[in-house]
Amino acid sequence: MSRKVVIKLGGGLITDKGREKTVDADAVRSVAKFIAEITDIGYAVILVHGAGSYGHILAKKWSIASGSNSSIIENQRKAVSQIRKDMVELNTIVIDSLELHGLQCECLPPSDWAIGTGKEFSGDISIFENENGVIPITFGDVVDTNDSKEFGILSGDDIMLRLSTEIDGVSHAVFLIGDAPGIMDRPPNQDGAILLESWGPNDVVNSEHYEEIDVTGGIRLKMDRAREISRNVENVWIIDGREPSRLLELLTRGQTIGTRIMPS
Numbered sequence: 001m002s003r004k005v006v007i008k009l010g011g012g013l014i015t016d017k018g019r020e021k022t023v024d025a026d027a028v029r030s031v032a033k034f035i036a037e038i039t040d041i042g043y044a045v046i047l048v049h050g051a052g053s054y055g056h057i058l059a060k061k062w063s064i065a066s067g068s069n070s071s072i073i074e075n076q077r078k079a080v081s082q083i084r085k086d087m088v089e090l091n092t093i094v095i096d097s098l099e100l101h102g103l104q105c106e107c108l109p110p111s112d113w114a115i116g117t118g119k120e121f122s123g124d125i126s127i128f129e130n131e132n133g134v135i136p137i138t139f140g141d142v143v144d145t146n147d148s149k150e151f152g153i154l155s156g157d158d159i160m161l162r163l164s165t166e167i168d169g170v171s172h173a174v175f176l177i178g179d180a181p182g183i184m185d186r187p188p189n190q191d192g193a194i195l196l197e198s199w200g201p202n203d204v205v206n207s208e209h210y211e212e213i214d215v216t217g218g219i220r221l222k223m224d225r226a227r228e229i230s231r232n233v234e235n236v237w238i239i240d241g242r243e244p245s246r247l248l249e250l251l252t253r254g255q256t257i258g259t260r261i262m263p264s
């Protein structure tokens, strides 16, 4: 069985988070090239991506994360189906880029296989096993909740946790972000921000990125989920997706520029 790597392409990496439905085609292209290279060296890849400006803006406008609200429910339902459509559109762009490198992918939208939000969502994780070389790919999405809320947001970070810890043979879980070289000791746009080469739960950082736009949890949620993954998976990293050669370096040399997450 080949070693497996679960990778999340952050929404802030593959889209311009501030401009509705704006993809960063260069970022998608360059990350696709390195995903192809890591499959060439024998890794089975499982991919998750964030929503960026294909999900968070409309979700915030219609309070989708809080579930149904009778005074705006018609608009919310329209937004739910629009966001799901937009996410499939973003996913298609990512898949097209991967296919240009000869990779085969299978799109698995959470609204088809997952129910509920947060890390306890239900759904059949075994569809992501990747035993046949076809890259299973999914993303943060609006999902049904099967309760009075009707719908909610399932973050790609929660999906990362479940895939990385429940699929056999995962040696690496890697979060590629778009605004920093890894976890910084303070927000990355602040002067003097320093990259933490490793981060454990007892290390205190003040590292909020994109909080004003994000309806899930920004870097905090990633850090929490990465920490939980590190209890089961040896190599858990948050690295700069704008420098995707670091992904290849990590998998070939065991080290790169970025933040390694240490278990609690």
Ligand code: IP8
Pocket: 011, 049, 050, 051, 052, 054, 055, 056, 059, 083, 139, 140, 141, 142, 153, 154, 155, 156, 157, 215, 216, 217
């Ligand atoms: O960007 C959020 O997923 P994330 C999904 O992975 C939506 O946290 C639709 C906002």
